[in-house]
Amino acid sequence: MPRVLHLEAEDLPDPNVLHTDDGYYVYATNVPDVNVPVVYSPDLTNFTLVGDAMPVLPAWARPGFTWAPDVVQVGDRYHLYFTARLRGSRLQVIGVATSDHPEGPFEATDRPLLTMLDQGGAIDANVLQASDGTQYLYWKNDGNAVKKATHLWGAPLSADGLTLAGAPTDLMTATEAWEHNLVEAPQVIEDEGRFHLLYSCADFQDETYAVGHATGLTPLGPFSKYRAAPLLASQGRIAGPGHSHAFRTATGQWQLAYHAWEAGRCGYPHGRRALYVSPLHLSADQAHVALPLDLAQASD
Template sequence: MNTSWPVPAAPRPLVPHAEDLPDPTVLPVPGGYFIYATNNPAAHVPVVFSPDLENFALLGDALPHLPGWARPGFTWAPEVIAVEGGYRLYFTARLRGTRRQVIGVATSASPVGPFVAAPRPLITMLDLGGAIDPDVLIAPDGKRYLYWKNDGNAAHQATHLWGAPLSEDGLSLAAGPVWLLTASEPWERELVEAPQVIEEGGTFHLLYSCADFGDESYAIGHACGESPLGPFWKTSAAPLLASHGTLAGPGHSHAFRDERGQWRLAYHAWQAGAVGYPHGRRSLQLSALHLEGRLARVG
């Protein structure tokens, strides 16, 4: 393990394909990869380290203390980026006094944490059901953009994907939100979420999840555009990745470049025959991601 990071002396070995690591995000660093996931009974933001994407160790909780506005037990879909002098953690949490999820931001000098959350949420969208699933693009010109979903299905409303430029310090939006995409295909089942935008060769690829995370219908879709905020158009009448073989309901993906510069896709999936809690686990999966012009394929 890269000893330049302050990690516990004896981190717990982890078998990611057998343990619950939903909504994964990957932060490549010199010497390895940090992986963050949705809360579990022991941590608000579990953080895992892997030197090679083959061996994994659970380090602990990157966000050991929630801000006063957040209710415990609903801390989802973290995203961590490097900024000058430290790191930013974007996360989803339940706003106290409501039944709505909102997005917060936290700061740390280390990718391990502890991250300290800002005293107020970054994005709420309460009139649209709340806001979840933050993700950040660092564009080729160095500008940062935040993407998320309005949690309309929590309030019997439509779900949409949104984006906005971030301030230079990453702690606020630099402009208002832009609508990017909504469900239009039968296999999306009227729900889109978990957006991520990545850039390759001047094309901006929007990866997103759709349908019901709790069953085999969950899948990953793909769209592309010519700027970080679109407009985006869907490139296929079928999912980029759907249930297959022993994997059921793959989704909430995060694309990243490995140490060789190759695109990889992290996502979670149930095991066929063990879909849904309490018996199933949304385990971490890793696949190759190929971007070919305006198209994408997995595997």
Template sequence: MKTFMRRPVAVPYSVYPQREDLPDPNVLPVPGGYYIYSTNHGQVNVPVLFSRDLEHFQVLGDAMPVLPRWARRGLTWAPDVTAASGEYRLYFTARLRRTQYQVIGVATSRSPQGPFTATKRPLVRMLELGGAIDPAVHTSERGTSYLYWKNDGNAAGQQTWLWGAELTQDGLGLASAPVPLLSASETWEHNLVEAPQVIEEGGIYHLLYSCADFGNESYAVGHAWGDHPLGPFTKTCDAPILSSYGEVAGPGHSHAFRTESGEWRLAYHGWEAGRCGYPHGRRSLHLAPLHFGRDGVRVGLEHLV
């Protein structure tokens, strides 16, 4: 699988009311339903919802009501929750006190609802590269876990890269040096890449990532593939696999997951067309089928029912 078809648009649908802000969604499947986490909203550090059917949602509150001492309140972004060894680990972005930079932390809980308790120090800093944001974890079929993230170079006038590293067995540290995976090289990426996620399907590692400006209609989702969780990764098409369509503008910061029946779904946020950016706009939750085939990865055209 080394050549992929151009995939310009998709026609999914909104599953959470557009008046509700749920940016940078992360979905954790559990027996009997799904937990959904998002970037901070108001006084809630890590909003968490639960759904049995991905159509009806119950707001549960704050998965991490108490931030670690090193984190400044109000800037807790892009959570990623994974289950491992009888506990749950929350990887998150937060502002490092006494700096202007975001860094990545990790917290643990016995329940997916929380409360999660963070470690005393950040997991990834990269202050010399503008900080680190957008963590995501992939656990290979062999049981080895890897962390992926972006150096927040655009916050410091530097280039942005996607990075990966193997995690220690307890998931609380890095077991290998960070590896640069890819940076912006295509016109439609607008010199910025972020929000990486690696998933494994058919013996191939698929890297999904977002690009361009999250605050307008240029935001989109790209795709690359590799034979190893840490690459090298090769971009596979001359356009994003998901970009603005219909009434949805700037779809991105996606998270792929399997449903209870084993089908792949892609969760992502999107602005309402003509209402991009805060304070007037909201990034609502959307879902779409995710298909794998000889022509690569495709975001489903059909509506979910």
């Protein structure tokens, strides 16, 4: 039976939100016994756990490492882009799965979409469906898994969304002190002729984790960072906010979904990465996330 969720008590890391005519679906990184948790909300206020969007993993994937899902609608079908551990390897790679329904079940292709094993693997897939009809895939090479630099990458996708349609472009790496030598979880969104690159940085396990912002004139950049400070960082009751996903509501307003620890309770096993959704305001070169007062106020 579907279970009503109290979000601040749930562990829903790396959230991704799909808006459909029926409401909103939220997908998250695996939790025990669930490869891709999927949550439904009709109004972004009430949330119900639907189940596992991909209950059967492909043969090439090891269980227990299914991270950072991204679901997009392509024609009358739905595509799930996901990170998983490659069997026979300690590295993560990116796969794609398809379904007729947003809640799944999704069936993965028989081989990964992207590996980049020489760069530590590939994680954190996200897709932009640009206004000209072109699709782009964005991801991170998991360099920190093999003591290499992390970069954010992008490439055009084929019309069916199942293969790359061009060579990867290196979009950026960590350059600012507050990024702590690590960037990940890229998402590019399009707004009034500008492309906004949102990304996470630092260590997801503690309060340094944050969301950065950059802008460009094309889906593949070049992107210019806003260097003064992160777009979203620890504040009040939330600690280490990150792995964000921007989406439009039914009224066309931008919102930002992200996970965060509770201040003073960062890291497993004592903490949890709860889901939050906040208004996102964009201008040509700037962005602002409006936190509710009960989150932004100083913690007790």
